[in-house]
Amino acid sequence: MSTARIHPSILSADFANLERELQRIHTADGVHVDVMDNHFVPNLTLGKPVVEALHKVSELPIDVHLMIEDADRWAPEYAQLGVDSVTFHVEASAAPIRLARELRAAGSKAAMALRPATSVEPYLDMLGELDMLLLMTVEPGFGGQKFLDLVLPKIRRARAAIDGSGKPIALQIDGGVSRDTILRAAEAGADVFVAGSAVYASPEPSVEIDVLRNLALGAH
Numbered sequence: 001m002s003t004a005r006i007h008p009s010i011l012s013a014d015f016a017n018l019e020r021e022l023q024r025i026h027t028a029d030g031v032h033v034d035v036m037d038n039h040f041v042p043n044l045t046l047g048k049p050v051v052e053a054l055h056k057v058s059e060l061p062i063d064v065h066l067m068i069e070d071a072d073r074w075a076p077e078y079a080q081l082g083v084d085s086v087t088f089h090v091e092a093s094a095a096p097i098r099l100a101r102e103l104r105a106a107g108s109k110a111a112m113a114l115r116p117a118t119s120v121e122p123y124l125d126m127l128g129e130l131d132m133l134l135l136m137t138v139e140p141g142f143g144g145q146k147f148l149d150l151v152l153p154k155i156r157r158a159r160a161a162i163d164g165s166g167k168p169i170a171l172q173i174d175g176g177v178s179r180d181t182i183l184r185a186a187e188a189g190a191d192v193f194v195a196g197s198a199v200y201a202s203p204e205p206s207v208e209i210d211v212l213r214n215l216a217l218g219a220h
């Protein structure tokens with residue numbers, strides 16, 4: 001893998017000190033912001049006001065991951081905040097192609113996420129509408145879960161399809177990324193890695209990010 005980008009998830013950060021927590025990950029390639037609505041997933045985090053505040057103080061690109069129902073209604077509003085990318089779940093969208101086009105028209109990159117049990121094959125024909133595909137490697141909702149190796153074949157199939165498309169579509173994974181798991185995910189073809197607990201549990205998150213990136217770059 002020639003590139004490996006690390007996007008720490010602030011789900012594992014200290015929510016009382018988010019600006020300071022951004023400074024602790026200054027070596028990252030982006031910051032992953034998990035928006036949860038307590039309906040699509042059984043957890044509630046933050047919404048537009050906090051994303052807007054983070055965008056104002058962050059020197060890193062903001063990667064918003066919406067784990068919310070009715071993505072068609074809400075995702076464009078996040079794109080209008082000026083963030084780098086907005087990821088919606090295909091399971092929460094009635095019209096993913098139209099939504100991806102709306103996100104790009106609003107000025108953000110368009111990204112689509114799949115739960116671990118959602119097959120990627122029905123969506124391969126719409127890859128060209130996306131700047132990034134996110135394959136969840138845990139059931140969405142909580143940090144600190146175990147990496148699901150059963151997603152590795154899906155990562156390989158998505159990598160083959162992306163390479164075949166000839167388009168610069170990023171392949172992100174999220175969940176259970178650590179020193180123990182990142183290499184096999186990179187070998188399967190992922191090139192953007194969301195890591196929450198592995199980064200923020202470290203006494204030196206900025207160093208841990210470099211360690212994870214170097215491990216991923218070791219993939220052939």
Ligand SMILES: O=C(CO)[C@H](O)[C@H](O)COP(=O)(O)O
Nearest residue numbers: 009140141143144176196197
């Ligand atoms: O989307 C998420 C959970 O739904 C988080 O981004 C993800 O779980 C990161 O946490 P960890 O690295 O601790 O698994």
